Amino acid sequence: MVHRQLTGSRIRERRVDLGIRQTDLANAVGISASYLNLIEHNRRRIAGKLLNDLARAMQVDPSALTEGAETALLDQLRASAARDRASGAEISRTEDFAGRFIGWASLVVRQDKRIDELEARVKVLTDRLAHDPQLATSLHNVISSVTSIRSAASILVSDDDIDRDWERRFHRNIYEDSQRLAESSRALVSYLDAPSEEGTASLSPQEEVETYLDAQGFHLPYLEGDGAPQRAPMLRSKAASALLSDYRTRYLADAETMPLKEFSAAAIEVGHDPALLAGRFGVPLAAAMRRLATLPPESGHPAFGLVICDAAGAITLQRQVSGFGLPRAAAACPLWPLFRAFSQPMQPIRRDVQLPVEGGGRFRCYAIASPAGAASFDAPATMEAVMLVRSVAASGGPADPVGTSCRICPRSGCRARREPSILNEDAV
C-alpha cells in the first residue's frame, strides 16, 4: 500500500495548526510523546484505531490525515523514476523519500515537469514550420513575393523583344511584390522578435485550456450572467482558444439552465446528489454533473473532480481532485466507472471506488455515457462519458478496487491490467 508514511507529516501539520503540544496529544490518545514523535516523522506506520483516535483528538476526519496532494506527488515521483529506470532510483522507497524530504521531492517533480516542457519546446522549435501556422504563413508570403519578383525580373532581363505592355505590367508587378515583400519581412521580424510565452508554449491545447480553467477553479464568474463582460481570455494557440470556446459555450448553456444562486442552494439542500439536481432543474444528468464541478470552491461545496472522455477513451477534459490522480499522458484505469458507462449508455452509474491507498483513497463516482451534440438521422451518434468524482470517508461500505493507471498501480491479479507495474513486479 502506498503513502501511509506521509500520514505522519499530516498529523504533525494538523497538530501544529491547532497549537497542541506533542505531549498533550500523545496523552490524549494514550501513547508516549516519543512514539508520537516517530509517527509524525514518518518513522512508524499508523492506521486503524490509533489513527482514528488521533483524528478525533484533532477534530478531523481520518481521511484528511491520509489522503491528499501527496498522492499526486508520489505518483509523479514514481512516474519520474519510471522514465529513467537506468538511474536506479529506489522506487520502492518513494514514500520514505517524500515523507522525509518533501521539499526535495517537490523539487524533483517540478524539475521533471520542466524537462517535459523543455523537451516539448525543443520539439516545437526544431519543427517550427509544421507547428506554427503563423510562421508558416509569414514565410509563405515572403517566398511567394520573392518568387514573383525573381520571375518577372528574369523575364525583363532575358527577353529583349518584350512587348511594351507586358514590360509595363512586369515592372508594376515587381513594384507591388517588393512592397509586399517589405511588409511580409517586417511582419516576420516582428513575430520572431516577440518575447516567447514560456510556460504555455509547450502545452498541448487541452493542457493549455485545463491550466487556464484550473487557475479559475473551473468557475467562470463572467459567464454567470452577473452583468460582467463576457470576453474570452487570450490563449496562445488557436486550437486552445477553439477548445476553450467550446467549453464556454457549454458552460454558458449550463449556467442558463442552472443559475448559480439557485443551483448552489439546491446542491447543498440535496447533499450534492447530481441525479436529484438534474431532476429539479430538468436537465440531463451529465449537465448537472458538469455544473457541480464548476461551483465556486469557497461557498461551502465539496471539491469535485470531473473527467470527460470520448468513445475511444480519450480524455477530453479533466479537473483534478485531491487524492485522485488523473493521468495526463498514460491511459487511465479501465475500471473507472467512466469507462463502464459506455457499456450501459444513458444508464447513470454511482460507484464508490477505492484507490490502492491505505486509510484513504475512497471516492464516490457518478458517471453516465450519452450522445454529445445534436442527433442526426444521417450520422451515428457521437458518445461522450462524464464522471464526477468526490472524496468520501474511507470507512464506508464496499468499494470497487481501481487504480490511476497500470504503470503506477501496485494491485496484483487485476483483470484489467494492460502493462506491468513499476511498483510491484508481481502485479501481473
Next chain:
Amino acid sequence: MAKRVLVIEDEPNIIEAISFILSRDGWTVHTHSDGETANERINATPPDLIILDVMLPGKSGFDILRDLRESPETTDLPVLMLTARGQTRDREMAERLGVTQFMTKPFSNAEVLESVRALVRD
C-alpha cells in the same frame, strides 16, 4: 495543336509570369486560382500538364493531387508541383501521392520551362 497547361496557383503575379514564359514557348496556358473547384475544372477540360501550388484557398494542392490520382481519367496526368513548402516532409508527401515532379519556390523560369518540356512530350 498547342499543348495545354493548366496553372493552379493563387498568386496573380506568379500566374502572370508563368503564363508569359509558357505562352512565349508555344503552350496554351489556362489558369485557375481556387482549390475547391480545381478538380471540377480539370475534369471538365483535362490539360496535358498541371502546374499545381500547394497552399490554395479551399483545398490544398495535396488534396487535389490525391483526387487526381484516384480518378482513372487523370491518374497518369503529369503534375508539376510548385511550392514554397520545401520541407522534406512535403516533398515526401507529394511523392507518396504520385506527383510527377516537385519544385520549390523561388524557382527560375528556365527550370520551369525545362521541366514542362520534359514532362509533356509529343
